[in-house]
Amino acid sequence: MFIPLLFTRIKHWLHIEHHRAKFEWYGGEPYPLALFPWRFICDRWTWGDLGVYIARSRRIPTWTRGVEALALAQAAQALRTGAIIVEIGSFLGGSTVLLAGARKLRGSGEVHCIDPFDASGEDFSAPVYRAISNTLPLSLRQQFERNIKQAGVAEWVTIHQGRASEIAQSWIQQIDMLFLDGDQSCHGVCAAYDSWAPFLRAGGLIAIHNSDPRPYHEGHDGHRRLVEEIIQSPKYDEVWYVGTTTFARKIK
Numbered sequence: 001m002f003i004p005l006l007f008t009r010i011k012h013w014l015h016i017e018h019h020r021a022k023f024e025w026y027g028g029e030p031y032p033l034a035l036f037p038w039r040f041i042c043d044r045w046t047w048g049d050l051g052v053y054i055a056r057s058r059r060i061p062t063w064t065r066g067v068e069a070l071a072l073a074q075a076a077q078a079l080r081t082g083a084i085i086v087e088i089g090s091f092l093g094g095s096t097v098l099l100a101g102a103r104k105l106r107g108s109g110e111v112h113c114i115d116p117f118d119a120s121g122e123d124f125s126a127p128v129y130r131a132i133s134n135t136l137p138l139s140l141r142q143q144f145e146r147n148i149k150q151a152g153v154a155e156w157v158t159i160h161q162g163r164a165s166e167i168a169q170s171w172i173q174q175i176d177m178l179f180l181d182g183d184q185s186c187h188g189v190c191a192a193y194d195s196w197a198p199f200l201r202a203g204g205l206i207a208i209h210n211s212d213p214r215p216y217h218e219g220h221d222g223h224r225r226l227v228e229e230i231i232q233s234p235k236y237d238e239v240w241y242v243g244t245t246t247f248a249r250k251i252k
Helices: 002-018 020-026 031-035 037-058 066-077 094-106 126-133 140-150 164-168 186-199 222-229
Strands: 084-088 110-115 157-161 175-180 200-208 236-242 245-250
Touching: 037 066, 037 094, 066 094, 066 175, 066 200, 066 236, 066 245, 084 094, 084 186, 094 110, 094 140, 094 175, 110 140, 140 157, 164 186, 175 186, 186 200, 186 222, 200 222
Parallel strands: 084 110, 084 175, 110 157, 175 200
Antiparallel strands: 200 245, 236 245
């Protein structure tokens, strides 16, 4: 049983390596590094209990790595007791594990994950999503569920399959953190933000992936434009960057 599994992982490694350039352009660290157990040891040694979930996240194809992964997990862990987190764009659960693992360590809270689970997105990202999806033995939704279960955080996650604007139509409660990591076209970002920002309570945290000041591929700059145009006073303060992710505190 071990040998077939090993060959499956090697095949997966080679496929992802083929798309290495696109991974790096997208702003993340390639998945193959997750194969080496010393990364788990280093994460656990460096970041304590959070390091466990950083290491488990590293096993999943994702672009939230290194200091960004740590910052996202720390931000989620620092939220109040019973915090509600909404993640828009969950893909295979790499960042979900960070958010839910942090809340599991706190012993309260819930992460609501919104994704159509169909490998869709803007023109720049969708081919990469499809390339990864084509290597999987399960559907994206099934693989997501498997990943969060294997990471030990399934009980802290609620899944909403659909578009951000669709799910928001039936949402009623305030949230403590909004993580935007879905469709990064200007239209997709506006639809997600306009639907969910009203639910973010005053003093709540917004985190926006791929939004640091740098050149972006055409059609892939929605998050950056959002930060430049909206994430500032008088709506937000305490704006800071970690890697490619922008964090800010909502004022009103």
